[in-house]
Amino acid sequence: MAGKRTRQKGQGGAANPGAPEAPAVEVADEVAAPLTLALPADFRIAAQAAFKQQLIDALDHDAIVLDGAAVERVDTAALQLLVVFQRELDARQRAPSWQSASTVLTEAAEVLGLTQTLKMPAPELA
The missing domain is CATH 3.30.750.24 (STAS domain)
Structure with missing residues (x-):
């Protein structure tokens, strides 16, 4: 069965406080x-x-x-x-x-x- 996980695209957040937050992207795990x-x-x-x-x-x-x-x-x-x-x-x-x-x-x-x-x-x- 294929599951889904969420991954952040790009950099942002605490690592780079001035950068805009990247949208979450759902990626299907292929099994x-x-x-x-x-x-x-x-x-x-x-x-x-x-x-x-x-x-x-x-x-x-x-x-x-x-x-x-x-x-x-x-x-x-x-x-x-x-x-x-x-x-x-x-x-x-x-x-x-x-x-x-x-x-x-x-x-x-x-x-x-x-x-x-x-x-x-x-x-x-x-």
């Missing part, structure tokens, strides 16, 4: 909304050319949220794509947050030992 990337239900590399481009485009955003709730199928190559994405963000000193991750996605990452690398959320207990 970029996070970019949410929804992983597709069929998250296998053969079907992911478009999603790969979304990841590349997302590298320019400050706040990125990954949503893996819909993932029903995943393969190692797709997880490798996420690892490369994560490493690129690490190099830029940024980290995505996870909105959610399906059981299929979480289990696949666990089997490959990638849950920490991908900074995935802890699985929900039933």
Whole structure:
């Protein structure tokens, strides 16, 4: 959300008693909304050319949220794509947050030992 703050333009007041008082100007603080990337239900590399481009485009955003709730199928190559994405963000000193991750996605990452690398959320207990 964008907030507002008041800033004085120019100099005046106690620092320069002879100068006229500058009017207060409201300046909007700009805070970029996070970019949410929804992983597709069929998250296998053969079907992911478009999603790969979304990841590349997302590298320019400050706040990125990954949503893996819909993932029903995943393969190692797709997880490798996420690892490369994560490493690129690490190099830029940024980290995505996870909105959610399906059981299929979480289990696949666990089997490959990638849950920490991908900074995935802890699985929900039933």
